[in-house]
Amino acid sequence: MSEVTATMPIPKRHEVIEAFKKKGGQVAAVLPIHYSRALFRAFDILPVEVWGPPLMDSTQAGAHLQPYVCSLVHNALSFLKTGGLDVADYLLVPHTCDSLQGLGSILLDFIRPQQKVFPLYLPRGQRTEDRHYLIRELRQLYEKLAQITQKQPDHEALLTRIRTEEQADLLLARLYEQRQQLSLNNLNFYHLIRSREYLPAEDFIGLAQSAMKEAKVAEKSKGTPVLLSGIVPEPMDVFQAIEEAGGLVVADDLACCGRRLYPAGASNDPFERLAERLMNSPPDPTRGHSIEQREEHLLKTAEQTGAKGIIFYEVKFCEPELFDLPDLRKRLKAAGLPSVTIEIDLNDPLSNQVVTRISAFLEMVE
Numbered sequence: 001m002s003e004v005t006a007t008m009p010i011p012k013r014h015e016v017i018e019a020f021k022k023k024g025g026q027v028a029a030v031l032p033i034h035y036s037r038a039l040f041r042a043f044d045i046l047p048v049e050v051w052g053p054p055l056m057d058s059t060q061a062g063a064h065l066q067p068y069v070c071s072l073v074h075n076a077l078s079f080l081k082t083g084g085l086d087v088a089d090y091l092l093v094p095h096t097c098d099s100l101q102g103l104g105s106i107l108l109d110f111i112r113p114q115q116k117v118f119p120l121y122l123p124r125g126q127r128t129e130d131r132h133y134l135i136r137e138l139r140q141l142y143e144k145l146a147q148i149t150q151k152q153p154d155h156e157a158l159l160t161r162i163r164t165e166e167q168a169d170l171l172l173a174r175l176y177e178q179r180q181q182l183s184l185n186n187l188n189f190y191h192l193i194r195s196r197e198y199l200p201a202e203d204f205i206g207l208a209q210s211a212m213k214e215a216k217v218a219e220k221s222k223g224t225p226v227l228l229s230g231i232v233p234e235p236m237d238v239f240q241a242i243e244e245a246g247g248l249v250v251a252d253d254l255a256c257c258g259r260r261l262y263p264a265g266a267s268n269d270p271f272e273r274l275a276e277r278l279m280n281s282p283p284d285p286t287r288g289h290s291i292e293q294r295e296e297h298l299l300k301t302a303e304q305t306g307a308k309g310i311i312f313y314e315v316k317f318c319e320p321e322l323f324d325l326p327d328l329r330k331r332l333k334a335a336g337l338p339s340v341t342i343e344i345d346l347n348d349p350l351s352n353q354v355v356t357r358i359s360a361f362l363e364m365v366e
């Protein structure tokens, strides 16, 4: 990624990885969606997220995956098989959905890559039992990392890392609050937000502070305000398409972005605090939130930001997302918030048909 804020370049992913490794650190390639960055950093491992990547030849994965598995998983496996993840020392595969669970099993049982593979099972509810389960999962991951790295960061070291990540997430939330005053168009705003997927928290903090300093002189952006929902905004030309059609993304419900606005925790036990943060993040179907919870969250976000409609920008075959949509959209419509669903394959460039549908939707909600 090479896009820039007005005065500060966003380092490219490979530069960040090289610099981190040069200092003696290791790298974990992390599949979507939820996990704990602080836990890895406490072992001097940089988590670098893998959301596809988009626009690649995914045929290598075809031998292991059914054609109805989403393109994100196809691409991730092809990327691994063609050496794209050779730089990673570890792979983390959260049990986000059936497709990622399947990928985890294929990696562990058949492909057995050079990297150690860690699965992470996340609870599908928000009860006390779910929190306890997550705490146990995080402790187990800690034990596995301790065993393989021969390191044993104590509670204070973990809490220090957690506080740094909390500061980065606080700034992430501020960027969202000030997004209309920042000197960034939608595309560059999301390049900045998504640099959280691979930048060490301390570097992200510097970038976010720099972008906010420039906010004081910037003018408020214009366009028909909309909310973007889905898993990942790829190809990122979608922001340009929205802008050219007269739209402005004023909020998002994207799994890689807004659904990971993790609030700070309060517990002095590091594992409880990590679980608390994950459990208290915005509603997400992959974490078992109900359609009612999602409806309430989306309506509230639209009200706070002035969004006039929602673009559900979905990866084809993404079951957790597509399953909710008929009922969710019906409820939102009844509450006065129109929406459109667009399904994409991560390997297709933005088609004219998609651009036309976005334009037609923006004309309707204007």
Ligand code: SF4
Residues within 6 Å of the ligand: 032, 070, 071, 072, 073, 096, 097, 098, 099, 100, 231, 286, 315, 317, 318, 319, 320, 321
């Ligand atoms: S796009 Fe959907 S189905 Fe694919 S990995 Fe993400 S959550 Fe799972």
